[in-house]
Amino acid sequence: MIRHLLSTRDLSRTSAIALLDTAEDMAALGARENKKLPALRGKTIVNLFYEDSTRTRISFEVAQKRLSADVINFSARGSSVSKGESLKDTILTLRELGVDGVVIRHPSSGAPQLLAERDWIDVPVVNAGDGTHEHPTQALLDAFTLRKEVSGDDSRGRGLDGARVVIVGDVFHSRVARSNIWLLEHLGARVTVVAPATLIPSGAERWPITVSYDLDAALSEPVDAVMMLRVQSERMREAFFPNAHEYAQGWGLTEERFARLAPSTLIMHPGPMNRGLEICSAAADSSQSVILQQVANGVFVRMAVLYSILTGTSEVSHE
Amino acid sequence: MSEPLLFRQATLPSGEQTDVLVRDGLIVEMGSVTSKDARSVDAAGLQMLPGLVDLHTHLREPGFEQSETVLTGSQAAAVGGFTTVFPMPNTMPVADNPSVVELELARGREAGYVQVQPIGAVTAGLAGTALADLKGMADSRARVRVFSDDGKCVHDPLVMRRALEYVSSFDGVIAQHAQEPRLTEGAQMNEGEVASRLGLAGWPAIAEETIIARDVLIAESVGAALHVCHLSTAGSVDVIRWAKARGIRVTAEVTPHHLLLTEDLAESYDARFKVNPPLRSSEDVMAVRQGLADGTIDIVATDHAPHPAEAKECEWDVAAFGMVGLESALSIVLLTMVESGELSWSDVERVMSRAPSQIGRVEWSGLVVGAPARLTLVDPADRHVFSAEHLASRSQNSPYLGRELPGRVVYTAFDGYLTVDAGTLVPAETVAAHAAATRANSAASGGVTNG
Numbered sequence: 001m002i003r004h005l006l007s008t009r010d011l012s013r014t015s016a017i018a019l020l021d022t023a024e025d026m027a028a029l030g031a032r033e034n035k036k037l038p039a040l041r042g043k044t045i046v047n048l049f050y051e052d053s054t055r056t057r058i059s060f061e062v063a064q065k066r067l068s069a070d071v072i073n074f075s076a077r078g079s080s081v082s083k084g085e086s087l088k089d090t091i092l093t094l095r096e097l098g099v100d101g102v103v104i105r106h107p108s109s110g111a112p113q114l115l116a117e118r119d120w121i122d123v124p125v126v127n128a129g130d131g132t133h134e135h136p137t138q139a140l141l142d143a144f145t146l147r148k149e150v151s152g153d154d155s156r157g158r159g160l161d162g163a164r165v166v167i168v169g170d171v172f173h174s175r176v177a178r179s180n181i182w183l184l185e186h187l188g189a190r191v192t193v194v195a196p197a198t199l200i201p202s203g204a205e206r207w208p209i210t211v212s213y214d215l216d217a218a219l220s221e222p223v224d225a226v227m228m229l230r231v232q233s234e235r236m237r238e239a240f241f242p243n244a245h246e247y248a249q250g251w252g253l254t255e256e257r258f259a260r261l262a263p264s265t266l267i268m269h270p271g272p273m274n275r276g277l278e279i280c281s282a283a284a285d286s287s288q289s290v291i292l293q294q295v296a297n298g299v300f301v302r303m304a305v306l307y308s309i310l311t312g313t314s315e316v317s318h319e
Numbered sequence: 320m321s322e323p324l325l326f327r328q329a330t331l332p333s334g335e336q337t338d339v340l341v342r343d344g345l346i347v348e349m350g351s352v353t354s355k356d357a358r359s360v361d362a363a364g365l366q367m368l369p370g371l372v373d374l375h376t377h378l379r380e381p382g383f384e385q386s387e388t389v390l391t392g393s394q395a396a397a398v399g400g401f402t403t404v405f406p407m408p409n410t411m412p413v414a415d416n417p418s419v420v421e422l423e424l425a426r427g428r429e430a431g432y433v434q435v436q437p438i439g440a441v442t443a444g445l446a447g448t449a450l451a452d453l454k455g456m457a458d459s460r461a462r463v464r465v466f467s468d469d470g471k472c473v474h475d476p477l478v479m480r481r482a483l484e485y486v487s488s489f490d491g492v493i494a495q496h497a498q499e500p501r502l503t504e505g506a507q508m509n510e511g512e513v514a515s516r517l518g519l520a521g522w523p524a525i526a527e528e529t530i531i532a533r534d535v536l537i538a539e540s541v542g543a544a545l546h547v548c549h550l551s552t553a554g555s556v557d558v559i560r561w562a563k564a565r566g567i568r569v570t571a572e573v574t575p576h577h578l579l580l581t582e583d584l585a586e587s588y589d590a591r592f593k594v595n596p597p598l599r600s601s602e603d604v605m606a607v608r609q610g611l612a613d614g615t616i617d618i619v620a621t622d623h624a625p626h627p628a629e630a631k632e633c634e635w636d637v638a639a640f641g642m643v644g645l646e647s648a649l650s651i652v653l654l655t656m657v658e659s660g661e662l663s664w665s666d667v668e669r670v671m672s673r674a675p676s677q678i679g680r681v682e683w684s685g686l687v688v689g690a691p692a693r694l695t696l697v698d699p700a701d702r703h704v705f706s707a708e709h710l711a712s713r714s715q716n717s718p719y720l721g722r723e724l725p726g727r728v729v730y731t732a733f734d735g736y737l738t739v740d741a742g743t744l745v746p747a748e749t750v751a752a753h754a755a756a757t758r759a760n761s762a763a764s765g766g767v768t769n770g
């Protein structure tokens with residue numbers, strides 16, 4: 001059983017599948033009238049958010065409440081430097097308050113790992129997104145969504161062996177892409193990453209992916225899912241690409257590309273979407289789109305993560 | 320004056336064994352020596368080197384005394400076997416005028432552990448635009464000959480050209496921190512797979528190499544002397560090799576940490592490994608070792624950069640760049656270059672004492688009769704787990720804590736008196752008293768000479 005969830009890269013295939021299976025249990029509970037489980041009653045979890053993310057925070061909070069945990073929301077703007085109090089001092093304070101687990105979202109890559117590895121606090125740490133490093137619960141919910149679509153009720157115990165996933169867009173700045181690349185690799189999927197060369201990270205040729213600069217070529221072969229990444233238009237000021245129009249033409253899921261897509265290809269997006277830039281509305285709102293399922297599944301996956309690391313078991317008792 | 324010292328059976332860099340008698344600040348006799356009044360020091364099995372010279376030190380005073388002072392930095396230097404350090408000018412106020420460099424010089428003399436030979440800023444306030452009081456600092460009591468905006472690159476090619484030309488009027492040299500600023504905005508560690516995986520902004524090799532390539536060509540065109548600070552990439556070694564083959568007046572330094580440590584240490588997000596230029600790939604490490612071994616790289620310089628704990632016990636991207644290095648430098652050179660046979664002890668003498676003195680335009684006489692008694696004795700057989708107790712610096716941001724390192728400085732002598740005695744730092748009051756006595760003595764003898 002894992003102690004922390006810091007990255008998908010150091011998650012084994014077995015642990016990943018166990019988490020996805022526990023999420024299946026949580027989804028089954030979610031269908032009941034009483035959605036609450038007493039599993040984490042008496043446990044206090046702090047959501048330590050150094051970055052604005054209402055979506056992710058609410059998803060964690062719903063998950064925590066369904067598990068009957070006590071929740072403390074701590075939001076801090078910006079880095080510890082501008083805030084005045086260091087991350088270490090904040091954590092030492094939380095330790096004295098007696099929290100049982102920390103969910104941390106931070107603009108600095110590696111901040112969750114510091115919490116887990118330093119002697120500042122001795123409780124499980126869940127990475128809710130750190131800098132441009134990782135966002136493991138997002139990748140788990142993506143994998144959960146994909147597995148459910150591919151294998152249906154027969155999902156339990158399975159990976160994503162042989163599935164082909166195309167990840168498109170700003171991989172350079174994307175923690176979601178990194179977490180997905182490692183997790184999909186562990187689960188046996190084949191990953192193609194498509195972006196202009198400026199948005200492919202240095203050294204990515206050593207990653208377990210196929211890199212392509214040509215979206216049409218990447219989509220010409222059968223694809224199980226295409227995952228569109230958010231592109232921030234301010235990137236053009238840093239000379240990553242000339243303008244939004246040219247980006248959308250080259251690497252957006254435009255109506256023309258969407259029309260050529262096989263009806264079985266799933267469309268995914270971690271949100272929030274820039275409609276008209278990386279994805280057209282026709283694609284986002286189509287029946288192939290699982291973007292809203294991703295949101296719902298996010299709660300089940302986060303329940304599974306919190307349940308597993310805070311109770312130390314993946315077996316869900318239906319008390 | 321301090322007591323005479325007789326080091327018995329020391330091993331010189333040549334491998335020769337000798338006794339060395341030190342009296343009145345000088346080496347007065349070598350060979351087989353007997354003395355009635357000298358304190359006898361058993362130096363059998365110890366390697367003697369001329370006092371080490373560090374061309375790249377951050378002493379932090381004035382302005383950042385919570386990290387280091389001239390005194391504590393001098394102590395760290397003595398512990399590492401150094402007798403001369405060149406403090407960089409990025410203090411507060413900046414050492415861009417005669418009064419700051421003279422202050423550093425005076426503090427160094429009072430402390431008395433090492434010669435503190437200040438480096439002046441190239442541009443006023445390190446702002447990269449107007450030249451600092453270059454000749455004023457050169458003509459000051461500090462006799463500044465090395466100028467650097469270290470921490471920042473003199474990136475404006477016009478300013479760099481003019482600075483190189485201007486300081487050549489008084490035999491000065493510009494020590495460039497080669498870092499193209501636009502290519503390194505927000506940079507956190509070596510660009511490459513590790514940085515991409517860790518989500519830390521990359522500091523590409525080309526940001527260093529393009530500046531060095533530009534600067535050697537400028538130096539060639541104006542016939543001036545250029546020194547390249549802390550070169551860190553294989554490509555930089557190639558550029559320097561090419562420039563030297565072409566006859567360009569360029570010298571280059573490498574730090575101990577770039578001879579040993581690699582970028583993958585960032586995987587811990589432990590900011591003790593955050594340094595500028597960043598730790599590079601193992602290929603780069605091999606290339607800088609080769610460059611040092613074949614003479615392309617002239618010297619080892621520490622880039623000793625003390626920082627308080629809170630500047631390192633934090634998120635990687637908000638942590639300060641830099642690591643302390645004076646106390647461990649010789650051990651790292653032993654580990655990476657001597658034990659592998661790539662450098663002999665004569666080479667160590669060259670890259671850590673003679674060549675940095677020449678680049679820095681300070682006198683160097685080596686281990687000969689009549690020379691000032693600046694020397695260090697190392698036990699090369701010693702191996703120890705490096706820990707905070709081996710640090711004399713006010714800061715503890717060493718990347719080597721917990722590592723086993725070879726070699727230990729057992730004695731350091733500065734102008735005839737010991738600053739490290741039997742492996743222990745001599746207390747500040749004792750050293751300051753020796754320094755004061757030496758000054759009084761030289762003032763008295765100077766008075767006689769001048770009639």
Ligand SMILES: [Zn+2]
Nearest residue numbers: 469470496548
């Ligand atoms: Zn520098």
